[in-house]
Amino acid sequence: MLKGIVIAGPTGVGKTDLSIKLAKEINSEIISADASQIYKDLNIGTAKITLSEMREIKHYMIDIVNPDSDYSVGDFEKEVNKILFEKENSFGTKSKNIMLVGGTGLYIKSVTDGFADLPAKNENIRRELDKKSLEELQKILKDLDEKAWSEIDLSNKLRLVRAIEVCRLTGEKFSELRLKNKKNNNYKFLKIFLTRNRDELYERINLRVEIMIKNGLVEEAKKVYNKYRENLYKISSIGYKELFLYFENKISFDEAVELIKKESRNYAKRQLTWFRKEKDYIIYNFSEMSESKIIKDILKRWKNF
Template sequence: MTRMEKEKLIVVIGPTAVGKTNTSISLAKRFDGEVISGDSMQIYKKMDIGTAKITTDEMDGVPHHLIDIKNPEEPFSVAEFQKLVRKKISEIHSRGKTPLIVGGTGLYIQSVLYDYQFTETPGDEHFRAELEAELEKYGSEWLHRKLVKVDPDSAGNIHPNNTRRVIRALEIFHCTGKTMSEYQSSQTHELQYDVALIGLTMDREKLYKRINLRVDLMIEQGLLEEVKALYDGGVRNVQSVQAIGYKELYDYFDGIVSLETAIENLKQNSRRYAKRQLTWFRNKMEVAWYDMTEESLHSKNIEDISEFIAGKLQLKSNK
């Protein structure tokens, strides 16, 4: 497939709270676009506040996809994400529109952009069962430390609470003798789309303040009630509630920590996640970075980003 034959795609990535939502709406309007969520948790219904899910008002008429498509009890994999997103990209193009993937889950986005072949990924059911038994006996932190020993790179990008991915990384190492990163790098040599990959960044101190304020706002907006509804509904030991913003408050409802500690843990885990996101994007992808620290320069940034996209993809901008 030549470059000219590839479908055009805009991707906006960056850490949590950096301003991806506002930027993506501006870009979607300029390039007659539709947004595909690149967040692995916004796919879940009933999980709005904790995932910072975009509201109808914020969408401002721009169509959005892959939001609220799963119940919290259902699993969701990178392979499924890849399949759904690639289908959406083609659908959006068929309507004469420009697709924009917007989000912060690095591996999920990478799986769409490059030629990942998940059907060929090795597996060992018996080994996986052993790890799941160890998880139940010793806990998620213990299992994550096991991954740190054999694959520190992947361990740094996978939260200990994301036990499904921790187990998968250990399983790949067990089956291939390669780390997850090494195994993936052998599959990521060709871009599947004609991509303009935009990265948003920000002064670390300001970003962390924004994250802390966002958590406070989430609490004001009713995050406790949102998580309590899941908790009371018996949603436990599933992928969705291992997400940051849910796991910490489950600990509070379980009586393990005080509410004050749970909220502080939520802030700390969110800041750590933002740091991991930036590390992942900088190490794994060829990104055009734009600094969003100065709010007064937001309009100029949008102009600069639009100019980059128009040149890279040969697209006309609607100013």
């Protein structure tokens, strides 16, 4: 069995810098596991890595679809396993190692633990559900599958639609079906989770939002708003949906910025909750340990993994 490394953690914790340094140490390529960085045009608000930051480390799963596309965790799992299969079968060449880096827990889990074989999307059902409001979809899902309703991001219309779609197509509960995982690769993963003390993490997130604003997030979000105006409800990435409200004069600019900070902190909190429930993760706290020491310890574990 081949081996890889997972570098997970909440938004703003410092995954990118550490993963680049670690990738150089172990001759690795990086697969991004970020549900927002797969989208084209969403750069500043997703803290997408730049070509200069990549430092010649090959990255996968960045800028692969338009932000109004119906892209699911199942699509991600299939694409990543295709990459892993190709690397596994690169006969005659010295294949590089693989690191899975990001904060989208379900994306990572679909690769490391497997993903349920759920039905393909149904355009007729989606057209019907797309016309309904967020509140109507929440009620439909609660009636069909209360457990899924209690676990899902109720502000994410795409995820609500997908859960309802699966329930209707199978006659079963989405919350139960998605636990019937099937692993489709021959990799075992050393799982690393990076964190910081809450106050420090939240301070970093607030500062990062301010830097994004200075670096042109508003202008970028305006271009996205104009380009995808017909399907804006499909774009739920933090930093964009809040500014869309500002563009529509529903909130002030200052309110939009504060909302981005708040949503980013809440997202980090959800990420921390998710990964703390997962098994087999080795936890490193940047507030208690330097980056260089963390890398050194990971390398020692990797050697014996």
